[in-house]
Amino acid sequence: MRAFLITLAISAVSFASVNELDDKLKKLYSLHALECAPEELGKAESYIETLKGLKIKEDGEIKKVSVSDIDKLIYENKARIYLAKAEKKVFSDIDNDGTPCYKEIEDGTNPFVSDKRYVKVKKPEKVTKVKKEKKPEFKPLKTHARIHFEFDSAKVKKEYLPYLNVISRYLKTHKNLKVKIIGYTDSIGPKSYNNKLALRRAKAVKNYLIKMGVNPNRIEIVGKGKEDYLFDNKTKLNRFTNRRAEFFVMETK
């Protein structure tokens, strides 16, 4: 009686687990396991069919053949293992394209071939070097650019005005530059007077540049009377050459 009850209990448990396995199998079928994990599905299904009972024809009659209880447990275990493997494959991304296998089947794509190759990879746009348009620039200042003055005069001559205009525009476009203007004289007259005259010459140029829009803070003036002659003062032309204002362009730090 006791043995009968135990057998009955095992049968009940087995029946319940077979149903459970069957449900899992159906679920996997709905998740396209046949395409994603056909091998695992086939193996699991074979064990489940054996658990349910194999059919055999004997004497013209179809008969169900069952296996022993121990074998049932073994096959059940194996069926579970293969179902788990199949489930893992169904939810895995076989081709490493970010989409699980079952989803790819639903979408109609090949789960074993990465869809990445179908996606057009945007080539990084070529960085085309934008050619800087050359703005019409004025000639850069020479360090020894200079203008000349009449005798005992600090008035900027008209002929030099276009030249000063160029300088002022250049300074306006190059904000990092400063200009130092040094006024000079010839050798005629006392030193103190010539110093003042030299400074007036430099100041005259400065005023013109300010008038043209250059910031006064960027202009430095110095007067050097009777100093640093370019030529000797023996001829009229040499003296004229020595009466000058020179520009020294400096870059601010």
Place this chain on the structure above:
Amino acid sequence: MKNFAIIISSLILISSSVFAEETVTELLDEAQNSVKMAFEANSDKKSPYEYAKAITFYEIAKEETSKLNVEAGKAAALKSIEWALRAISNAYMGGEK
């Protein structure tokens, strides 16, 4: 090719009745040959589901026969032959199911 598939399919249908009279050892031999044929037809790649079933039923048949459960062994061997033939058929049909 289609004729071949039809022949295979009809073989599947009649196999159970023909092999029913065989002994379990003969059936196991037949199952082994069928699985071998299926493998040679590249069924493991072209028709993996059917091939896996054939292999598993053959394993079950061997297991049951070794435990003297002859009837279960016979039934499993027959199933193995049936699925091996299906696998061959599918392989020749280009892996269609």
